[in-house]
Amino acid sequence: MARIFDVIEYFDESGNEMVHRIPTTGSGDFRIGSQLIVRESQTAVFFRDGKALDTFGAGRHTLTTANVPLLVDLVGKAFSNQTPFKAEVYFVNMREFIDQKWGTPEPITLPDTELGMVRLRAFGLFAMQISDPQLFVNKIVGTQGIYTSAQIENYLRGIIVGRLTDVLGEAKASLLDLPRLFNEIAGGVKASLADDFKALGIALKNMVITSISPTEETAKAIDERAAMGAIGDMQKYLQFKAARAMGDAAAAGGGGEAGSLAGAGVGLGAGVGIGAAMAGAITEALKGGKETPAAGAAGAAAVAAAATAKCSNCGNPVPAGSKFCNNCGQKMAVESKCPNCGVDVLPGSKFCNNCGQKLA
Numbered sequence: 001m002a003r004i005f006d007v008i009e010y011f012d013e014s015g016n017e018m019v020h021r022i023p024t025t026g027s028g029d030f031r032i033g034s035q036l037i038v039r040e041s042q043t044a045v046f047f048r049d050g051k052a053l054d055t056f057g058a059g060r061h062t063l064t065t066a067n068v069p070l071l072v073d074l075v076g077k078a079f080s081n082q083t084p085f086k087a088e089v090y091f092v093n094m095r096e097f098i099d100q101k102w103g104t105p106e107p108i109t110l111p112d113t114e115l116g117m118v119r120l121r122a123f124g125l126f127a128m129q130i131s132d133p134q135l136f137v138n139k140i141v142g143t144q145g146i147y148t149s150a151q152i153e154n155y156l157r158g159i160i161v162g163r164l165t166d167v168l169g170e171a172k173a174s175l176l177d178l179p180r181l182f183n184e185i186a187g188g189v190k191a192s193l194a195d196d197f198k199a200l201g202i203a204l205k206n207m208v209i210t211s212i213s214p215t216e217e218t219a220k221a222i223d224e225r226a227a228m229g230a231i232g233d234m235q236k237y238l239q240f241k242a243a244r245a246m247g248d249a250a251a252a253g254g255g256g257e258a259g260s261l262a263g264a265g266v267g268l269g270a271g272v273g274i275g276a277a278m279a280g281a282i283t284e285a286l287k288g289g290k291e292t293p294a295a296g297a298a299g300a301a302a303v304a305a306a307a308t309a310k311c312s313n314c315g316n317p318v319p320a321g322s323k324f325c326n327n328c329g330q331k332m333a334v335e336s337k338c339p340n341c342g343v344d345v346l347p348g349s350k351f352c353n354n355c356g357q358k359l360a
Contacts, residue, residue: 008044009037010091018130018149019137020091027086036061041095043133048087050142052134090141092133096205100126102157107215108165114174115222119215122164124186127205128156128197136201156197160207163192175214175222182209309346 008030010020022028027048038044038058046053107119130136141147146155167188173181190207197204214222311318313330322332338345340357351358 006031007035007037008089009039010042011039012091012093015093015095016097016149018093018097018152019140019147020093021147022089022091027088030063030085030087030089032063032085034063036063036089038091041093043092043094043130045090045092045133045137046087047090047137047141052137052142053087055134090137090147092130092136094130094133096127096129098125098127098206100128100153100156102126102160104161104164108161108168110165110168111172112174113172114176115218118175118218120168120175120212120218121215122161122168122209122212124207124209124211126156126160126207129203129205130201131198131203132201134201139200156202159196160189160193163196164189167192175212175218178212182212185209185212 008022008028010022012020036044036056037060038056040058042058044056044061046055101123102125103123104121107121109117109119112118140152140155144155146152164185167185171181171185171188178185186207186209189209190204193204193207309318309322309332310316311325311328311330311332314325314328316325316327318325318327318332324331336345336359337343338352338355338357338359340352341355343352343354345352345354345359349359
């Protein structure tokens with residue numbers, strides 16, 4: 001059996017509910033002569049069949065066909081104005097809602113004058129107040145079919161994010177410049193939202209942007225770009241890195257990369273030669289100069305000379321570490337060890353290339 005309402009009122013203890021519906025579902029049966037109690041900062045709107053009928057301000061109201069003219073068609077005169085009529089009442093909160101939060105549910109992809117393309121997240125606050133309760137109920141409840149505060153807030157956030165995307169796209173500013181433009185962007189968003197909110201019976205009081213930040217992927221790209229800017233000339237930087245790596249390998253002796261070079265037939269003496277040849281390249285990279293063809297040829301010659309030894313029989317250059325001459329077949333002299341430090345030295349060496357000990 002349908003419930004007949006003789007007293008219609010609603011008290012919002014939280015004060016944060018934008019609109020409250022009585023009854024919460026379906027249509028209510030309201031008797032002519034019932035008492036409608038509307039509190040301060042409230043407005044009551046009778047609603048039926050997708051249309052707002054009448055609006056009541058703060059105070060106590062007796063429902064009659066005199067003060068609710070639009071109810072005449074709903075009440076049969078044959079019932080002496082006592083029969084219930086079916087409708088819903090929406091109590092609209094007229095206070096100003098401040099600190100309403102908004103944010104981008106998904107990153108916004110925008111062109112960037114410095115970075116090419118960026119993906120951003122934005123967050124902020126806005127303040128609003130319902131200015132036309134009857135229009136508000138018609139548009140939000142009648143057109144959108146939503147009436148809970150959470151649904152209304154989500155709907156308004158969607159409008160804000162859409163306008164923010166338009167403003168950021170038209171600004172054509174780099175992400176790096178956005179922090180100093182927060183006030184200007186917020187003002188542009190507020191101006192573009194004014195008509196949208198007014199059409200819903202809402203006055204937009206304030207708009208604030210608290211942050212616009214890149215996604216993790218965009219932040220990594222920015223870090224890489226900053227590192228490249230700090231380096232300066234990337235070609236020179238790569239040349240320096242390569243030269244230093246080869247020099248470190250040569251100075252490492254028999255271990256690590258130098259050990260692999262020795263295994264390939266280069267030997268310890270070759271490592272020392274490579275280190276000497278690379279010293280000039282490191283110095284050149286540090287000075288920021290360009291390598292000349294002559295310098296390149298000299299370095300290559302030094303590396304080649306360090307990597308070969310002469311046959312004692314025919315004088316033919318053979319790879320360092322070879323056991324036999326590849327020209328005459330003569331057995332090559334075996335490397336000896338320094339009596340002081342024990343490091344291998346090339347045949348014919350007068351001094352140890354590690355500790356400087358004079359050799360016999």
